[in-house]
Amino acid sequence: MMPTPLDRRALLSGALAGAAALAARPTLARAAGPAELRVAQPWEFKTLELGEAGFTYSRAGITETLVASLPDGRIAPGLAQSWSVSDDGLQWRFRLRDAVFHDGTRLDAAAAKASFERLLPQSLYLKRAGIAAVEADGQDLVLKLDRPFGPLLSYLVDNSAALLAPGAFDGEGRVRAIIGTGPFKIGAAELPRSLALVRHEAYWGEKARVAAVRYDAVGNGDTRTNIAVAKDADIVFNLAAQGVGRAGSAGMTIERVIIPRTHILMLNCAKPQFAEAAVRRALSMALDREGIAAGVMRNKALAATQYLPPTLAEWHFADLAPLRQDVAAANALLDAAGWPRGADGIRAKGGVRFAGTVRTFANRPELPVIATAMQAQLRAIGFDLAISVGEAQAIYEAQKDGSLELGLSSRNLVIVPDPIGTIALDYAADSIAPGSTGTTNWRHDGLRQEVARYLAEADDRRRATARRAIAGIIHEELPIIPVTWYDQIVAVHPRVSGFVTDPLEQRYFLDRVAIAK
Amino acid sequence: MSASRSSIWPGGAAGTVLRIVASRLVQAVLTALVLASLCFSFVQALPGDAALRIAAARSGDDRVTAESVARVREQEGLDRPLLAQYASWIGRLAQGDLGHSLVSRQPVWRELAEHGRFTLGLGALGWLLSYAIALPLGIACGFRPGGWLDRGTNALAVALASMPSFLVGIGLISLFALTLRWLPPAGFRTGAHMVLPALTLALGLAAFSVRIIRNAVVEVRGAFYMTFARIRGRSAGSAFLHHGVRNAAIPVATFAALQFAYVVDGFVVVETLFNYPGLGDLLVKSLLARDVPMIMGAGMVVGLMYAAVNLLADLTCIGLDPRRLAGHGA
Numbered sequence: 132m133m134p135t136p137l138d139r140r141a142l143l144s145g146a147l148a149g150a151a152a153l154a155a156r157p158t159l160a161r162a163a164g165p166a167e168l169r170v171a172q173p174w175e176f177k178t179l180e181l182g183e184a185g186f187t188y189s190r191a192g193i194t195e196t197l198v199a200s201l202p203d204g205r206i207a208p209g210l211a212q213s214w215s216v217s218d219d220g221l222q223w224r225f226r227l228r229d230a231v232f233h234d235g236t237r238l239d240a241a242a243a244k245a246s247f248e249r250l251l252p253q254s255l256y257l258k259r260a261g262i263a264a265v266e267a268d269g270q271d272l273v274l275k276l277d278r279p280f281g282p283l284l285s286y287l288v289d290n291s292a293a294l295l296a297p298g299a300f301d302g303e304g305r306v307r308a309i310i311g312t313g314p315f316k317i318g319a320a321e322l323p324r325s326l327a328l329v330r331h332e333a334y335w336g337e338k339a340r341v342a343a344v345r346y347d348a349v350g351n352g353d354t355r356t357n358i359a360v361a362k363d364a365d366i367v368f369n370l371a372a373q374g375v376g377r378a379g380s381a382g383m384t385i386e387r388v389i390i391p392r393t394h395i396l397m398l399n400c401a402k403p404q405f406a407e408a409a410v411r412r413a414l415s416m417a418l419d420r421e422g423i424a425a426g427v428m429r430n431k432a433l434a435a436t437q438y439l440p441p442t443l444a445e446w447h448f449a450d451l452a453p454l455r456q457d458v459a460a461a462n463a464l465l466d467a468a469g470w471p472r473g474a475d476g477i478r479a480k481g482g483v484r485f486a487g488t489v490r491t492f493a494n495r496p497e498l499p500v501i502a503t504a505m506q507a508q509l510r511a512i513g514f515d516l517a518i519s520v521g522e523a524q525a526i527y528e529a530q531k532d533g534s535l536e537l538g539l540s541s542r543n544l545v546i547v548p549d550p551i552g553t554i555a556l557d558y559a560a561d562s563i564a565p566g567s568t569g570t571t572n573w574r575h576d577g578l579r580q581e582v583a584r585y586l587a588e589a590d591d592r593r594r595a596t597a598r599r600a601i602a603g604i605i606h607e608e609l610p611i612i613p614v615t616w617y618d619q620i621v622a623v624h625p626r627v628s629g630f631v632t633d634p635l636e637q638r639y640f641l642d643r644v645a646i647a648k
Numbered sequence: 649m650s651a652s653r654s655s656i657w658p659g660g661a662a663g664t665v666l667r668i669v670a671s672r673l674v675q676a677v678l679t680a681l682v683l684a685s686l687c688f689s690f691v692q693a694l695p696g697d698a699a700l701r702i703a704a705a706r707s708g709d710d711r712v713t714a715e716s717v718a719r720v721r722e723q724e725g726l727d728r729p730l731l732a733q734y735a736s737w738i739g740r741l742a743q744g745d746l747g748h749s750l751v752s753r754q755p756v757w758r759e760l761a762e763h764g765r766f767t768l769g770l771g772a773l774g775w776l777l778s779y780a781i782a783l784p785l786g787i788a789c790g791f792r793p794g795g796w797l798d799r800g801t802n803a804l805a806v807a808l809a810s811m812p813s814f815l816v817g818i819g820l821i822s823l824f825a826l827t828l829r830w831l832p833p834a835g836f837r838t839g840a841h842m843v844l845p846a847l848t849l850a851l852g853l854a855a856f857s858v859r860i861i862r863n864a865v866v867e868v869r870g871a872f873y874m875t876f877a878r879i880r881g882r883s884a885g886s887a888f889l890h891h892g893v894r895n896a897a898i899p900v901a902t903f904a905a906l907q908f909a910y911v912v913d914g915f916v917v918v919e920t921l922f923n924y925p926g927l928g929d930l931l932v933k934s935l936l937a938r939d940v941p942m943i944m945g946a947g948m949v950v951g952l953m954y955a956a957v958n959l960l961a962d963l964t965c966i967g968l969d970p971r972r973l974a975g976h977g978a
Contacts (some may be wrong), residue, residue: 133765171685174708177705177751177752178704178706178751178752178753180706180709182709182716183706183707183716184706184713186708186711252720253715253716253912255711255713257709280773322752322754323752324836324923324925345925348921349834349836349923351920351921351923352919353921354833354834354921354922354923357821357826357834358834359826360826360833361825361826361829361833363825363832363833363834363835374673381826409915494709522696522698522936523704523709524696524697524701524704524709525696528696528697528700541708543710546710546711555916562714564713565700565703565704565712565714565717566710566712566713566715567709567710568710579722
């Protein structure tokens with residue numbers, strides 16, 4: 132028997148209804164209300180482990196640490212209202228403030244101790260501070276160190292060891308929920324894309340001015356630009372430089388601040404082309420940093436005159452001769468170092484061609500473009516640069532197996548507010564750091580001594596001397612050539628007031644933001 | 649309603665149809681297993697350390713440490729021989745466990761269900777929208793082949809088909825989100841968020857299907873049984889409705905099923921452009937992170953979905969033309 136029209140119709144309408152129901156499901160999710168602050172930023176909330184994604188939760192104002200960094204870089208009280216250190220520098224005592232976790236439990240020394248003991252082993256930097264024991268003493272948390280550690284307060288800002296409530300951990304000690312003390316708590320989560328934050332009414336400090344925040348992860352830079360141009364978010368972080376004009380024309384306020392991140396040219400100092408400091412300086416002099424900063428980064432002020440940007444005032448030294456393009460001087464240095472030009476214009480010495488392949492990656496879209504610009508600039512001093520674009524991790528793997536010639540990468544200098552954390556890893560460690568940002572086959576005992584002196588020193592004056600010595604050696608030796616600094620570009624909706632940029636990117640200070648009615 | 653009346657297949661053919669379905673299901677499961685195994689081999693053949701990439705995916709490149717890489721290697725058993733890793737996956741699968749994502753630590757089935765829901769929703773909407781556009785246009789063109797509508801539609805279809813979907817998406821965003829400000833440029837929460845990505849998909853799909861529909865209509869209208877229907881006194885419209893639609897629907901149903909399978913596979917570019925959390929987006933991120941259980945799970949699910957959609961298409965065609973059952977022994 133042939134099918135009847137009724138049967139087919141029933142089949143078709145069933146299929147249509149099913150598809151429509153499926154398609155309509157996302158509409159069940161809550162749309163942004165007028166009183167909700169809408170934030171778009173690039174980082175997904177991939178895991179609940181603070182050792183991996185802690186920065187996303189601290190920037191959003193969900194988690195807090197014992198001490199906090201202010202936008203000007205100063206260390207301020209956080210969950211510890213005050214602290215003292217013993218004369219030998221081995222015992223730090225922190226008086227905890229009267230704070231309440233998001234689940235209503237009180238922050239006491241026992242809870243802080245439990246959180247510390249669970250998170251410290253997997254923290255990124257704090258675990259390097261030599262904390263041998265954590266003790267609860269009344270409302271005090273006592274940290275006992277196995278050696279004096281000068282920058283401990285900066286390391287305590289490490290958001291991978293933020294304080295979580297006892298209820299945040301499961302029976303096996305894994306983080307099962309982010310229950311912190313910050314001005315916002317997680318109301319609902321659509322991991323890894325979105326968090327709905329609500330104001331923590333029992334917050335110990337000044338309460339957030341907005342009651343709710345829709346905090347979205349938007350990985351694609353062009354999509355973030357579109358969101359800014361359409362004014363579909365109140366604050367859009369990490370706007371691409373190319374989108375500034377369009378977002379500005381649409382009525383968004385543009386905030387730009389140089390942050391402690393440097394795009395770097397890494398050199399394998401075991402290769403004969405890069406073994407001498409004079410040759411590395413010549414390569415540095417060939418670079419037109421202002422051109423790259425203006426043309427690629429769209430901000431001439433980002434031309435790196437030294438490794439550490441002026442945002443890190445204590446680490447940026449006006450008396451260091453700025454790194455500038457000087458092709459004639461670069462050629463003179465290379466001639467003096469015995470690298471004559473061949474018939475094709477490329478230099479060579481003892482059968483070694485003055486050439487190399489730079490490995491870079493496209494996660495940061497500007498890097499391959501910068502590599503192309505450098506290719507032409509280096510040719511002017513007789514260096515033949517080839518470009519290989521792949522994964523960021525390929526740089527580290529080439530460092531390890533010795534095949535790396537050059538690498539173009541990017542370094543966040545303030546995982547903790549004091550850049551000594553990254554400098555110690557990148558310039559003064561025995562093993563290569565897997566972040567693809569450290570020196571390659573370069574060892575400087577003088578620098579190592581200064582780093583060790585700085586880490587052990589509590590006296591500010593002597594620490595300042597060590598800082599200058601460290602910055603000076605990095606500047607003279609150039610085992611890594613700074614190319615450009617980096618600026619955080621934020622598009623802010625005109626209905627938003629009170630927005631603050633934090634150059635250290637520890638917090639986004641969304642609690643200080645208000646929305647006009 | 650009688651039992652035979654509620655069936656869309658002729659009486660006595662139900663057993664044959666069941667046999668087809670059963671044999672297709674077995675084939676589908678085997679194909680999915682082979683697909684997952686191929687995914688495993690291909691990912692393992694990629695150069696570089698998987699533990700390093702997984703650690704980087706969890707924390708970002710800047711925050712990877714030697715300890716975090718070692719921890720991933722040990723906790724996830726990546727230091728075991730490849731055969732042991734594969735055998736352990738097969739063992740878990742036998743118990744109905746697809747494993748967990750090496751990045752988020754969430755069960756693979758939960759991640760796939762969450763992202764699959766979004767892809768299916770958007771895909772179904774885009775697919776239906778494409779036929780809402782293509783069916784009337786294709787039929788109208790088929791009735792007047794060579795006319796101005798046919799020529800205009802053809803030109804537009806060629807232009808749309810040759811354009812990458814991200815360009816179509818950018819064009820729609822520029823017009824409807826950035827200039828007219830009628831719709832949001834990205835997101836996934838409300839119905840309004842789905843309009844532009846669904847339209848992007850629909851235009852891309854309709855560019856092809858409108859020609860298939862048009863050609864099917866032209867072919868059917870020239871068939872002898874149509875002439876015979878007209879001789880019997882039916883009007884052109886009535887003849888097409890009673891004799892043409894069913895015959896023209898057969899190639900269209902097959903093509904539509906293929907297109908739907910393509911949608912299910914995920915439009916990576918569209919999902920990225922509109923910040924839409926679908927399967928394509930998940931698959932690309934999993935590949936970059938070398939998240940092997942996710943890749944294998946996604947491979948299996950996509951394979952099964954393809955098989956299911958193809959089976960549905962075949963059953964629809966048998967429903968439309970029961971003579972096809974003869975080949976299967978009915």
